[in-house]
Amino acid sequence: MSASKPFPPLKNDLILRAARGEKTERAPVWVMRQAGRYLPEFRAERVEHDFFKICRTPELATKVTLQPIDRYDGLLDASIIFSDILVVPQALGMTVEMVPGKGPHFPEPLVLPEDISKLNQNVDVHKELQYVFDAITMTRHALDGRVPLIGFVGAPWTLMAYMVEGGGSKTLSKAKEWIFKHPKTSHDLLQRITDVCVNFLVGQVHAGAQMLQVFESWGGELSPHDFELFSLPYLAQIAKRVKAELGSEAVPMTVFAKGSWYALEQLSEIGYEAVSLDWTHDPKAAKAITKGRVTLQGNMDPNLLYGGDEAIVAAVERMVRGFGSTGRYIANLGHGILPSVPVEAMGLFLKTVHRVGLEVAAEEEKANKN
Numbered sequence: 001m002s003a004s005k006p007f008p009p010l011k012n013d014l015i016l017r018a019a020r021g022e023k024t025e026r027a028p029v030w031v032m033r034q035a036g037r038y039l040p041e042f043r044a045e046r047v048e049h050d051f052f053k054i055c056r057t058p059e060l061a062t063k064v065t066l067q068p069i070d071r072y073d074g075l076l077d078a079s080i081i082f083s084d085i086l087v088v089p090q091a092l093g094m095t096v097e098m099v100p101g102k103g104p105h106f107p108e109p110l111v112l113p114e115d116i117s118k119l120n121q122n123v124d125v126h127k128e129l130q131y132v133f134d135a136i137t138m139t140r141h142a143l144d145g146r147v148p149l150i151g152f153v154g155a156p157w158t159l160m161a162y163m164v165e166g167g168g169s170k171t172l173s174k175a176k177e178w179i180f181k182h183p184k185t186s187h188d189l190l191q192r193i194t195d196v197c198v199n200f201l202v203g204q205v206h207a208g209a210q211m212l213q214v215f216e217s218w219g220g221e222l223s224p225h226d227f228e229l230f231s232l233p234y235l236a237q238i239a240k241r242v243k244a245e246l247g248s249e250a251v252p253m254t255v256f257a258k259g260s261w262y263a264l265e266q267l268s269e270i271g272y273e274a275v276s277l278d279w280t281h282d283p284k285a286a287k288a289i290t291k292g293r294v295t296l297q298g299n300m301d302p303n304l305l306y307g308g309d310e311a312i313v314a315a316v317e318r319m320v321r322g323f324g325s326t327g328r329y330i331a332n333l334g335h336g337i338l339p340s341v342p343v344e345a346m347g348l349f350l351k352t353v354h355r356v357g358l359e360v361a362a363e364e365e366k367a368n369k370n
């Protein structure tokens with residue numbers, strides 16, 4: 001697979017325009033984890049294939065990435081490549097298994113500071129992660145320009161947390177012991193992860209990704225002080241270096257630091273075009289803090305998709321009216337869609353974003369004329 005064959009022309013660039021701060025006819029919408037376990041067609045693939053086999057087989061990753069685009073035909077304004085944030089620890093030499101019903105498991109997590117010497121040095125992303133690049137190139141062709149394709153990475157602190165905890169954790173006590181007891185080694189580790197993330201993101205754009213998102217899913221576990229030390233500098237470095245390396249090929253970048261509401265102003269000043277918000281933010285307050293510097297993305301509580309039709313419609317109304325529909329806004333959930341959400345609830349969410357988005361756009365245009 002090569003990226004040299006020209007990609008089909010893009011028919012819907014709403015999300016790219018929203019991210020660049022251009023006016024849009026309505027707010028674009030996509031959903032974090034839109035390909036995945038809530039879709040019966042995804043569960044059918046998982047009966048046949050191991051999770052990382054899907055990630056590593058471009059044909060399967062392409063098929064699964066397209067599942068929500070086909071099911072919700074015309075309702076999604078972006079696709080996100082099917083992969084996982086934990087492919088970066090794998091590239092660093094760690095074994096990661098996906099245990100059905102439990103989530104990721106590292107049989108040999110980093111325990112002692114000296115364990116970081118076991119990690120691969122100078123990771124060649126084209127050797128370790130070429131399968132992601134191939135999946136991106138294949139998916140971009142298969143999308144046939146219907147919507148842009150988003151590439152992503154996990155942020156360094158979140159990846160470090162998994163590598164030290166050995167999987168998900170309620171307290172992150174092991175990862176926190178590292179940053180508090182071994183700050184220097186922790187910074188060394190965060191820097192090594194950052195270097196891989198930068199090369200990986202640049203490679204994803206060369207392979208065909210049209211937008212990038214950095215997931216700091218465990219950001220909110222850190223105090224504002226520790227976020228400033230152990231997360232923010234690496235998030236800033238990623239944006240700066242990826243843009244510098246891509247030059248004129250640079251694409252819009254989004255940062256999502258879940259739970260780090262206290263850092264919103266800082267997150268809007270470190271070089272990302274968009275900041276993704278969880279549901280603990282009030283839309284108007286978030287707009288006031290960021291003053292139009294960035295595009296805001298989000299932020300309905302994913303659990304509202306269990307709340308029934310009326311609750312979903314009311315929440316979308318509040319969200320889109322709060323953020324506005326035609327400038328610097330991308331509709332999404334405040335975190336990934338949950339595995340047991342009914343497919344109809346997702347459909348209603350998307351349709352309602354479109355309907356309310358168009359209504360609000362018409363109202364905004366009328367108000368601007370007056």
Ligand SMILES: Cc1c2[nH]c(c1CCC(=O)O)Cc1[nH]c(c(CCC(=O)O)c1C)Cc1[nH]c(c(CCC(=O)O)c1C)Cc1[nH]c(c(CCC(=O)O)c1C)C2
Nearest residue numbers: 032033034035036037080082083084085103168215217336
């Ligand atoms: C962007 C993405 C991710 N995972 C997957 C995707 C691609 C699919 C898509 O979004 O459409 C597939 C993706 N990744 C996974 C699944 C389910 C695996 C299965 O089928 O068994 C899917 C569809 C597995 C996975 N992978 C991970 C978890 C969470 C475990 C925990 O709570 O600690 C889990 C359960 C780690 C992970 N993975 C990801 C994050 C960041 C986003 C977030 O905060 O939700 C994180 C933290 C990112």
